[in-house]
Amino acid sequence: MSVAEPANPPPNDNGTVDRASLGERLRQIRKENGWTLVEVAKRSGLATSTVSKVERGLMRLTYDRFMQLADGLGVDISELFTPEGETFTPQSFAVTRVGEARHHETDLYVYDMLGAELLNKQMVPMFGIIRAHDVRDFSEYVKHQGEEFLMVLEGELEVHIEGREPVHLGVHDSIYFDSSMGHLYVSAGEKDSKIVVVCTSSGGKD
Numbered sequence: 001m002s003v004a005e006p007a008n009p010p011p012n013d014n015g016t017v018d019r020a021s022l023g024e025r026l027r028q029i030r031k032e033n034g035w036t037l038v039e040v041a042k043r044s045g046l047a048t049s050t051v052s053k054v055e056r057g058l059m060r061l062t063y064d065r066f067m068q069l070a071d072g073l074g075v076d077i078s079e080l081f082t083p084e085g086e087t088f089t090p091q092s093f094a095v096t097r098v099g100e101a102r103h104h105e106t107d108l109y110v111y112d113m114l115g116a117e118l119l120n121k122q123m124v125p126m127f128g129i130i131r132a133h134d135v136r137d138f139s140e141y142v143k144h145q146g147e148e149f150l151m152v153l154e155g156e157l158e159v160h161i162e163g164r165e166p167v168h169l170g171v172h173d174s175i176y177f178d179s180s181m182g183h184l185y186v187s188a189g190e191k192d193s194k195i196v197v198v199c200t201s202s203g204g205k206d
Helices: 019-032 037-044 048-055 063-073
Strands: 102-105 109-113 123-130 147-154 157-161 167-169 174-178 183-187 193-200
Touching: 019 037, 019 048, 019 063, 037 048, 037 063, 048 063, 123 183, 147 157, 157 174, 167 174, 183 193
Parallel strands: none
Antiparallel strands: 102 109, 109 123, 123 193, 147 174, 147 193, 157 167, 157 183
């Protein structure tokens, strides 16, 4: 998957995070900590030009780059979508109604972040729509720390893992794998596939 996937920003409806909103949130966190763009880049491992473009609303990050940025900023990934929320504690729970998820789109994937109001939780659950239909749509594989579970809800999906044969999944088929292996998702049928995916998270850092 590419480092970032440029796309026309969707309307900023309830829960939708467009490029401008994400840029403003990144700038807010950076300034609250007194960091320069160069310092954020060094902390996250992203190029300074990438951080700058995200902050100016010119670029959308893919999930693995979101994780890098959140880790570098020392925040939960959900905090890049909203400043609101509370830290997960014993007996915490959250209900995400239809249409209430924190929504983020790229050219190839659509992400709905579930339970986004709970910060520093062990898992990051998402509903996804896979717009990619060819591996050639991607420039590189996604890689990030942790483990990943995926189940297909609608359509057919191919999971490509670097160095392995593609895994074909139908409705209600699932896969669990080490997220540090290069991977990407491609809809195998004519229609975009719909999935639920859960990634483990390192959570925010001090």
